[in-house]
Amino acid sequence: MSPTGSPSYPTPLQVRGRATNRAPEINLSGQALYVPGMPGPTERYGRFAKYYDFIYENLVDYAADVRYLEAIFRRFLPQKPRKILDLGSGTGNHDLPLARRGYQVTALDLSRPQLAVARRKAREAGLRIRFVRGDMRAFDLPASFDAAICMFGAFGYLLKSTDVVRCLRSVRRHLGPLGIFAFEFWQRSAVRPSPYQSWFHKVGREFELVRLSEARLDERTKVLAVEFRFFVFRGRRVLDRFDETHKVRTYTVPEMQDLLRQGGFELVRAFGAANGTKKGFGPVRRNTFRVFAVCRPVRS
Numbered sequence: 001m002s003p004t005g006s007p008s009y010p011t012p013l014q015v016r017g018r019a020t021n022r023a024p025e026i027n028l029s030g031q032a033l034y035v036p037g038m039p040g041p042t043e044r045y046g047r048f049a050k051y052y053d054f055i056y057e058n059l060v061d062y063a064a065d066v067r068y069l070e071a072i073f074r075r076f077l078p079q080k081p082r083k084i085l086d087l088g089s090g091t092g093n094h095d096l097p098l099a100r101r102g103y104q105v106t107a108l109d110l111s112r113p114q115l116a117v118a119r120r121k122a123r124e125a126g127l128r129i130r131f132v133r134g135d136m137r138a139f140d141l142p143a144s145f146d147a148a149i150c151m152f153g154a155f156g157y158l159l160k161s162t163d164v165v166r167c168l169r170s171v172r173r174h175l176g177p178l179g180i181f182a183f184e185f186w187q188r189s190a191v192r193p194s195p196y197q198s199w200f201h202k203v204g205r206e207f208e209l210v211r212l213s214e215a216r217l218d219e220r221t222k223v224l225a226v227e228f229r230f231f232v233f234r235g236r237r238v239l240d241r242f243d244e245t246h247k248v249r250t251y252t253v254p255e256m257q258d259l260l261r262q263g264g265f266e267l268v269r270a271f272g273a274a275n276g277t278k279k280g281f282g283p284v285r286r287n288t289f290r291v292f293a294v295c296r297p298v299r300s
């Protein structure tokens with residue numbers, strides 16, 4: 001997700017008032033389910049799950065991400081990893097290509113709707129991926145992994161330092177002796193001034209979707225709250241309408257280093273995304289929004 005509204009859609013919009021209508025169910029077969037007067041916002045990655053791929057297939061180059069991950073594995077692991085753990089795996093957009101390349105993937109996510117989409121895609125593709133519903137703040141799996149990953153903003157959903165440290169300790173317990181944890185986090189210095197409004201619009205074969213976003217950084221908690229308003233329609237008919245508020249924590253590199261230390265890791269390298277969401281091996285600059293971190297368990 002790109003809760004800043006994504007750098008690729010910087011058009012500011014003036015959004016007035018609060019949309020509070022909420023439909024009880026999604027039906028894209030044509031029946032309008034817009035029920036006025038029901039309060040929102042809805043559960044995070046609930047109804048959104050249905051549209052997640054429709055939105056992000058245009059905003060994220062998942063194939064390039066997987067090539068990047070393999071380059072990270074080549075640089076930082078002694079041999080090609082066999083077993084990979086993906087935290088906050090969403091609709092499985094990294095997991096399917098990784099499984100296709102021969103990795104044994106376990107994908108963990110908190111959202112049932114996101115997992116349902118991921119499971120369906122894996123089934124249709126004939127891929128064996130272990131999907132687990134779980135909380136990355138504390139999990140216990142009967143397996144150990146050569147690499148753990150947490151991609152595209154998922155790590156930011158850990159809002160408190162205690163959550164981050166718990167997550168890191170859980171990851172550490174599941175890594176083999178030479179394993180690495182590679183994840184993305186958002187650098188505070190690159191967050192756009194609040195409030196930051198943006199929009200996404202796409203016309204598909206079955207429906208058209210508009211998503212309005214407004215992001216605000218809380219300077220005290222360092223949390224970026226993003227209000228999303230979704231409008232799904234065909235012609236003049238509203239098929240779906242809901243809101244979600246996503247809260248994502250932002251960091252400085254030294255803050256992250258400190259949290260990693262508390263969680264039993266050392267930061268091996270931090271890379272700046274080349275532009276937008278495209279990952280690279282460049283240095284982290286003040287205006288780097290997405291930082292890609294590679295870390296290793298500290299040996300005691």
Ligand SMILES: C[S@@+](CC[C@H](N)C(=O)[O-])C[C@H]1O[C@@H](n2cnc3c(N)ncnc32)[C@H](O)[C@@H]1O
Nearest residue numbers: 001088089090109110111135136151152154157
């Ligand atoms: C922005 S999406 C990223 C999904 C996927 N990694 C991708 O690149 O498309 C964030 C995901 O993190 C999941 N998530 C948020 N908090 C979580 C938690 N505490 N434990 C597990 N998953 C979580 C959400 O359900 C969502 O699917």
